[in-house]
Amino acid sequence: MEKIFKKTNAGHYLLIIAGTLLMAASVNLVYDPLEMVTGGVTGLAIVIKKVTSIWIKGGIPIWLTNILLNIPLFLAAWLVRGKAFLKNTFFATVSLSIALYIIPTYDIVYNDYLLAAVFGGVLGGAGLGLVFMTLSSTGGTDLLAMVVHKFKPYYTVPQILTVIDGLIVLAGVISFGLTKALYAIIAVYITAKISDSILEGLKFAKMAYVISDYYDDIAKQVMKELDRGVTGVSATGMYSNKDKKMLFCVVSKKEIVTLTDIAVSIDPKAFIIVSDVREVTGEGFREYRQ
Structure with missing residues (x-):
């Protein structure tokens, strides 16, 4: 609205x-x-x-x-x-x-x-x-x-x-x-x-972190279906001591369900963290106005 x-x-x-x-x-x-x-x-x-x-x-x-x-x-x-x-x-x-x-x-x-x-x-x-x-x-x-x-x-x-x-x-x-x-x-x-x-x-939105070995496939699917940008963050698993890619994405409240479904369908073992975002300014969300 x-x-x-x-x-x-x-x-x-x-x-x-x-x-x-x-x-x-x-x-x-x-x-x-x-x-x-x-x-x-x-x-x-x-x-x-x-x-x-x-x-x-x-x-x-x-x-x-x-x-x-x-x-x-x-x-x-x-x-x-x-x-x-x-x-x-x-x-x-x-x-x-x-x-x-x-x-x-x-x-x-x-x-x-x-x-x-x-x-x-x-x-x-x-x-x-x-x-x-x-x-x-x-x-x-x-x-x-x-x-x-x-x-x-x-x-x-x-x-x-x-x-x-x-x-x-x-x-x-x-x-x-x-x-x-x-x-x-x-x-x-x-x-x-x-x-x-x-x-x-x-202004309310959802922020998701997705940790998965299939990060590339998940990112491509999210960008294709939701038309949202996805950022890959370099991370290291302290238990396995292996380098990983952690996906970072901000979506609307309605889209978070789809994002989760995409990640789980590609990798059932994907580790997903979802949190609330109080305000989002930028492309796809609220434009900044002085």
Whole structure:
């Protein structure tokens, strides 16, 4: 799916729209009616809406706050991430604000806070994952998280976002009490897990080492049937003290079964090691994009 959407700008923007619709649904249909502050600009917007309702009927709309609070963060994105990133982020932020405007505020979980934490977390996490998949941001704290990720690449964006939103959730205790904040923490955790799973799942692959005396036949068959590159690594068997060739190959999750079948059919005594690969960049997998 990722390859298909990357081929056209239309598919790229459709992912952003779909993601922001899911995120807006989690806010207007779950969090706002139950006054759950799950972090981010939308979380702060819920607090601002509540506070300003004293002077303004209904308070300042969440969609309007979302736009106003993102202005300084756009300046940071311009300096750190560049024009291309800012263009996508602008589209995503506007898309989220429009979605927040058109989706009505309604309690679909009927005041069930546990259901709200789970369902809201799944909706928001799925939406966030789709947006991040396009290397975009909806602004707010996730924009801040992506800026931090530029300097701390060994942490995933959802992990950084969890820390930032966690601090905002703690601030929400003052406005709405401890009970709601505790449920909000559950929602933040689920959101991070779901979005992380979407990002990592799209890059997930399998790495196989094959040790066999018939390495040449196995390599040729793998390249023929799977159209994957195979690397021969020189190795020495410490028991036999003989030089061997160990095949190294990275394939998709579906292809690992075929690779194993090929190796075993050629050499039933082949020694095969399979492990998970978190991310693969290169020909046949995800292309690198700055």
